[in-house]
Amino acid sequence: MGKVIACYKWVPDEADIKINSDHTIDLSKAKWKISDYDKNAIEAAVQAAQVLEGKAVSLTFGGANAKSSLKDALSRGPDEACWINSDLASEADGFVTATVLAAAVRKMEDVSLVICAEGASDTYARQITPRLGAELDWPVITSVSNISINGNTIRAERQLDDCIQTVEAELPAVISVLPEVNDAPLPSLKAVIAASKKPVTELGDKDLGITDLTSKTRVQSQKAYVMIRKNIIFTEGDALDQVKELVGNLKKEGIL
Amino acid sequence: MDRILPFTDEHKMFREAFGKFLDKEAVPYYDQWEKNGTVPRDFFKKMGDKGYISVWLPEEYGGPGGDLLYMIIQTEEYTARGLNGIFVRLHGDVIAPYIYRIGTEEQKKLWLPLAAKGEKIFAIAMSEPDAGSDLANLQAKAVKDGDYYVLNGNKAFISNGMLADMIIVAARTDFEAKPHKGVSLFLVETANLEGFSRKRHNKIGLNAQDTAELSFVDCRIPQEALLGEENRGFFYLMEKLQQERLVAAVNALGQARRSLDVTIPYVQQRKMFGKTLAKFQNTQFELAKMATEIEMAQSFIDQLTIEHMADKTLTKEVSMAKYYCCELASRVSTKCLQFFGGYGVCEEFPISRQFVDTRFLSILAGASEVQLVIVAREMGL
Structure with missing residues (x-):
């Protein structure tokens, strides 16, 4: 009967990010969106809430511009939304974000499960889930590609580098899901229209009773990574010669 | 320039979701549908599953209860992708409304949910x-x-x-x-x-x-x-013509825009006599003229949409819009094709489809001449 919380981040659309000539990043033209992987987390929460016969709640920590995300999140199925509206969000590191989210989860009653994506599509830092579990002192399962819930137990398949590991934990728990966990369906028009009628709770960071919200890390600079390509084209001889030369060069570089 | 249509967050979310739906469920298959001579039934069902058919239909009959702007968005998203032959809109937005308007309760309860689900095609x-x-x-x-x-x-x-x-x-x-x-x-x-x-x-x-x-x-x-x-059939057929002509104009304008959109990148990369086509003044003037006409028409259409949603009678204006936008779409695709030269008549190039598809517009849903007769009559001629 408990609530299932889906955490999501409102991020700039990577397709709109421009790189300036000095390699600085220009976000001024970027549209914002729910981080792609978080859409899977929201769908997973909606499905889990159905199994638990509880409510799915979307939760985000963002500045004023994250207001635009609330209806979008709700159109994907959650019953209600919670928005921690704070200017601190844009500079927040994993510590601050997890502290805020954990406080918000504590404020909600009867939470059975918190679902995050494995990482956000802007930073992909993979910090929030383990930190959130530590803050709440709940079991943590990461890299989840399949979920089943039976009573008060969650069984999850973890997709690791060389194996699938199946683990179980008692609820409440915090998990992070991979995109493979579901298809994150597009919202129906009925769901889009219904989203504006669903309840939204807006809280400020001061409503959460947290004393220390100072980031433990500071961003010194943020620049685009430039891959230098050698642009070597093998044109001599026939295809067989060219492949041989390519393979020889790759071996020389230590790649093969 | 921002459009004057009152698009809400919901409309914007729907545009994004519907566009992604088309990118996934229609665009990759459309060439094959053209060859097959039909859109598969399965596509109607996929549309229905998402509540994307008859977006105006109230919930009691199985629809989502949206407004006209959702239909406008759908039309624009189809045309932006050159999906000109998908007539789910005819099924759900032109034909189903007849049943909703004049059907008995029994007919409505039977047919409208089937239409909205895409289970029966009209x-x-x-x-x-x-x-x-x-x-x-x-x-x-x-x-x-x-x-x-x-x-x-x-x-x-x-x-x-x-x-x-x-x-x-x-x-x-x-x-x-x-x-x-x-x-x-x-x-x-x-x-x-x-x-x-x-x-x-x-x-x-x-x-x-x-x-x-x-x-x-x-x-x-x-x-x-x-x-x-x-x-009373003839009167029923005439009653909703204002909206049908307005949406036909939106559709035509979308197709005109698509023709221009596929041409601009082509002239920017196609070289002739040592420079790209885009650098020739003829190209610039012709494309600038077409873009101007499209934007002028867009303002007119958007104004009409707002007034139509406020239940104003716009007999003359919607006929003007239907006539002008359909002729414009055909003219733009013809002129744009010329920039492609021989490639323009090859099926691999989307302008070729625009050229043949837009030729239908001034014939379908009330030919241009019918619209001009109405305009002249409304002018007291």
Whole structure:
């Protein structure tokens, strides 16, 4: 009967990010969106809430511009939304974000499960889930590609580098899901229209009773990574010669 | 320049979701649908599952209860991708509204949820081999025989005609009355209908659209299938023309924009005489003129949309819009094709489809000449 919380981040659309000539990043033209992987987390929460016969709640920590995300999140199925509206969000590191989210989860009653994506599509830092579990002192399962819930137990398949590991934990728990966990369906028009009628709770960071919200890390600079390509084209001889030369060069570089 | 249409967050979210849906479910398959001469039934069902058919339909009949702007968005998203032959809109936004408006409660409860789910596909049969724009002259007839009407006649150029499970057929029921006073509408189910046959028209474009010629020979239609009152069919057909013409103009303008959108990147990379086509003044002037016409038309259409949503009568203006935008779409695709040279007539290049598809626009849903007659009449000429 408990609530299932889906955490999501409102991020700039990577397709709109421009790189300036000095390699600085220009976000001024970027549209914002729910981080792609978080859409899977929201769908997973909606499905889990159905199994638990509880409510799915979307939760985000963002500045004023994250207001635009609330209806979008709700159109994907959650019953209600919670928005921690704070200017601190844009500079927040994993510590601050997890502290805020954990406080918000504590404020909600009867939470059975918190679902995050494995990482956000802007930073992909993979910090929030383990930190959130530590803050709440709940079991943590990461890299989840399949979920089943039976009573008060969650069984999850973890997709690791060389194996699938199946683990179980008692609820409440915090998990992070991979995109493979579901298809994150597009919202129906009925769901889009219904989203504006669903309840939204807006809280400020001061409503959460947290004393220390100072980031433990500071961003010194943020620049685009430039891959230098050698642009070597093998044109001599026939295809067989060219492949041989390519393979020889790759071996020389230590790649093969 | 921002558009003046009052798009809300919900409209914007819907535009994004619907665009992604088309990118996933239609764009990768559309070339094959063109070859097959039809959009598969499965696509109607996928649309229905998402509540993307009959977006205006109230929830009590299985729809999402959206407004006209959702239909405008759908039209713009189809045309932006060159999906010109998908006539789910005709099924859900032109034909289903007849049932909603004039059907009995029983007819509404039966057909509207099926339409919205995409489980049954609708067509409307007005035009005949010898009666297109002069609809009052239609020859198909339905004669009462006990609890049935006996339907005879031929229909031509019927969109969705091959797929249709249910066709609204306009037929003469009063042979003594003046031409426009003796026509009735019937909800004709095609499954197991004795005496019914259909044949695909082979067209020069809009190939994914299954346009058909229909034949009814002594088809027995139950009297419960009469839609609205007997002999008022002509008036029913005229009642919603304002919205149909407005949406036809939106569709045409979207197709004009698509033609320009596929041409601009081409002229920017195609080199001739040592420079790109885009650097020639002729290219710049022609494309600038077309872009200007499109933006001017967009402002007019958006203004009309707002006034139409406020229930204003815009008989003259929607005919102007329908006429102008359809002619514009055809003119733009013709001029744009010229920039592609020989490539423009090769199917691999999307402008070739734009060229043939847009040629239909000034003929469909009330030919340009019909619109001009209305405009002139409204001008007191």
